[in-house]
């Protein structure tokens with residue numbers, strides 16, 4: 001992961017959220033939601049500010065952050081690709097889309113973000129367009145009836161429109 005993807009955390013903002021939301025462990029989820037909605041993930045620096053300035057311990061805060069799949073501990077790319085792995089998409093070839101996307105982005109095993117920070121890919125539950133399965137959502141655009149090849153073509157078109165470069 002390139003360092004440049006790390007967010008610059010504004011301490012006063014985080015302190016403001018703590019003041020508004022609360023300092024007890026029950027405030028963990030809304031605090032993490034605020035942080036993630038600001039930075040796209042949960043920067044370690046922001047987590048430390050919460051831990052230092054509240055009654056929430058490190059293990060409580062990280063426990064919540066890792067329990068809920070909505071939270072990310074790593075920076076996110078400039079564009080987000082969601083590959084649907086709901087039942088309909090799974091049955092109709094979501095795995096092929098994963099392979100195709102991973103190849104297009106040049107991702108190695110365990111990596112979810114392209115090294116240049118352009119794209120992050122994640123697997124999600126049903127996105128509600130099962131009749132179009134298999135589906136992926138690139139930023140907010142739903143693409144359906146995909147094959148490995150059309151998924152890659154769609155990504156290439158998206159990259160071109162957004163001045164991004166794919167690895168393959």
Ligand code: FES
Pocket residue numbers: 084085086087088089090125126127128129130131133134135
């Ligand atoms: S299972 Fe993929 S859209 Fe419903």
